[in-house]
Amino acid sequence: MEDVWKPFEITPESADATADALVERLKAIPDVGALLTRNKALVIRGFHVTEDSLGRVMDLLLPNRLAYVHGNSPRTKLAGNVYTSTEYPAEYTISMHNELSYSTSWPSRLLFFCQKAAESGGATPVVDGVRWLRSLDPEVREAFSKGVRYTQNLHGGRGLGKSWQETFETDDRDRVADFLDRSGADWQWRPGGGIRISQTRPATTRHPVTGAEVWFNQADQWHPASLGDETAAELAELMPPEELPQSVAFPDGSPIPDAYVIQARDRGLENAVDVDWREGDLLLIDNVLVGHGRRPYTGSRRVLVAMSD
Known part of the structure; x- marks a missing residue:
């Protein structure tokens, strides 16, 4: 055991x-x-x-x-x-x-x-994190092997979710642009003063000292399935997925099945x-x-x- x-x-x-x-x-x-x-x-x-x-x-x-x-x-x-x-x-x-x-x-x-x-x-x-990764079905691990693409829509002072000023702890647009350029993110300022940010990240990483591979992503927290059926349905009526404060997909833009992120969420909690x-x-x-x-x-x-x- x-x-x-x-x-x-x-x-x-x-x-x-x-x-x-x-x-x-x-x-x-x-x-x-x-x-x-x-x-x-x-x-x-x-x-x-x-x-x-x-x-x-x-x-x-x-x-x-x-x-x-x-x-x-x-x-x-x-x-x-x-x-x-x-x-x-x-x-x-x-x-x-x-x-x-x-x-x-x-x-x-x-x-x-x-x-x-x-x-x-x-x-x-x-x-x-090693145990969490090992607890996932091979099908799920394979599906995430190419990483995930995160998208944020941060408003400029009024709107759903956090503002870019809160998120980056500054009112200076140039400082935000410099931070995002250095991080390699795709981003653009939006009409109304908000900003959209997308970046592809690995779903796992290795510890710099031990070399252990761990589950290392927040796909379940960025996915509509984590909101519950009722809340997700209400948001879907208000705006398309690409306009949500945060969303996640596979790197090619294809949707991540609800069952995959729910499994990752639940097995993380079960092994905690x-x-x-x-x-x-x-x-x-x-x-x-x-x-x-x-x-x-x-x-x-x-x-x-x-x-x-």
Whole structure:
């Protein structure tokens, strides 16, 4: 029977440990990067980290925090390139994904911090990307072997979905154009001040250190099937697929069957391990080796996230 992977836990030796003790613990680890690569994800709990003490911990775990440029999920940006986790209604599941896997560049690490745990539910599921890939039917893996083509329609201030100003964290059209040119995307400004962006990306990738091949795309999240039959039907009446805020197809433009993306979504969740939150917990993940999501919850929940290269 195949061993079930789970994150490696770092806990204190005493119940009254503080963030200072965690800082010293992390400094004593010869190579945090190697520890993360070996274990794929680290859960750090019991050190009573607060938002005020979070910065000192992040300086060790995320030495170069990145802005969430070209990110497609709704978030609130806080100080120091720290963001709220995806602001999505509490009753819904967020399916498994690797952050910015649809882009030409993505963060290598993500750090989550639980400032307030939900009344119930709200776990962050994490999935081993190798296991996720292997769980898919050969027919699905073969269909995705040539990659996927993502298309975004970002409005200029009014419309469905995110604006390009929110997405790229700038009002400067030249900066957006330069970013997209460097990424090799096909793009054009649209009447009304919006922009359409298309780019073809692989459906899998290999880890730069271990060489492991992992499922690495967000086709299910960009596909109308992920919206549910009723919502997808309503949107189809309002606009054609190419006008949706985001859509996905195979590189030649042919549609991806609903069943393929639903299988990828469901098997990612089926193979995931839930990280249940307590206030002050941290979760550090390798963003290539591990996908993440969110379980539904009740009550208020506040989890912050930061990213690094």
